[in-house]
Amino acid sequence: MRVLVVDDDITSACLVENFLLAAGYEVGVAHDGVEAFDLLCQGDYRIVISDWQMPRMSGLELTRRIRERHLGSYVYVILLTSLGGTQNLIEGLNAGADDFITKPFQPDELQVRLHVAERIVALETRDLVIFSMAKLAESRDPETGAHLERMRAYSRLLAEHLSETAKFGDVINADYIRTLYLTSPLHDIGKVGIPDQVLLKPGRLNEFEFHVMQQHTVIGGATLDAALQAHPTAEFLRFARDIAMSHHERFDGEGYPNRLSGEQIPLCGRIVAVADVYDALTTRRVYKPAYSHDVARSIILSGRGTQFDPDIVDAFLKREADFVEIHHQLERVSDHDTTWVMPRAYSVPEPAAEIPSHDSSTSDTVVIA
């Protein structure tokens, strides 16, 4: 990460620069606000450590300029100054500074504050990455943006309920729920790698085409795994990878791509599987009407322990009123957007169940590719 040190005092700049280099940062140095702002416009600095009083442009004015101008990404500003007092602190923070350190700087303190800065900057990066990827997936996915919104809301609902149970209470915490909510829209990111003639085919997919369609799980999983390898500490990428790879696995081991079964399937994938199918069932597609909640409920219930994790189906049943509420809240968006031509999963046999579903590949299976 690149850090810009701004100080007209050469001794202080030299000390802070040395500290940052030793901590593994890339460092730039400017000696007044004007020089700093020029460097910020040219380079990808994410953190600025600036003195307050400087010739030509003060640290306060520099901070205001940074906040006024969109520099591409958020710049975290730490004011490092020998000015003390609450009034100065308020003035600095009001100008848009994120943090405030008094001279002389203490290495331990600066280190901790830099970690905070990195965390904030990484949060923005994470959200941007997820948003960009979700939009990319959406651009190739004939399903709607509202599908992603509903699906993540259903996923969160299920996770919230599971977190209150004895079995999952230790696994699912607030951070888990937040990450699931953020990353579940990436479940079909792999569809960007599916050829148009398969993805956008309005008719029924043949066996070969369905095999191609199934590859979206592998493509999505591999793409996110590559990103994870490059950033192994980015937990959200691990989540997103697991969801993309496993949301079509079945609890009985008959799903794809790896025919995982039971708890071999990552929990996040098992949760998203229920959310994804419920939404596919309750919204209109070109090849099927929107099924009522009761119909969707009975289909999901029929997959309890075969297609779906029984605990998650139970959570669904406990929170079904909330599912209906979310569906109604986002229905208008759905109605407006479902003019896309939908792809259809290859269905091996016709559904034997009474419930008409072109998405069904077996009598007790709901396949949403």
Added chain:
Amino acid sequence: MSPQPARPPQVDRHTLALDELMERCLGNLNFAQRVVSVFEEHFGRDLAALEAGLASDDMDEVARIAHRMKGSSANAAAPQLCRDMASIEELAQHHRSAEMARCILKLREDWSQFRETAQHIRPTGATSGN
């Protein structure tokens, strides 16, 4: 036999808090020596500018320079100089030039003391830039 790492010399910590500076320099004595050298060079230059500001009775300029010297001496772990600069900055901000002479005299004494102390940590053969 491997060479022993250089140990910082004992100096008056009111003049130069070497342990504090060493911490800020991540234990690197060579770098601490370089910082002291940079500090001496720039503090000497700022002192001349400060005296020029006093001579022309430009108290705003004196306050601005004193503020920078205060920050510089704080980070260079020169507590006495830091206190001197804080006093001078405050006097200049309130345009109390009549009380300045005593403070400047004290500053010169402390600056002289600092440079003498800095000799003890200067690498062998090196001379002050001032």
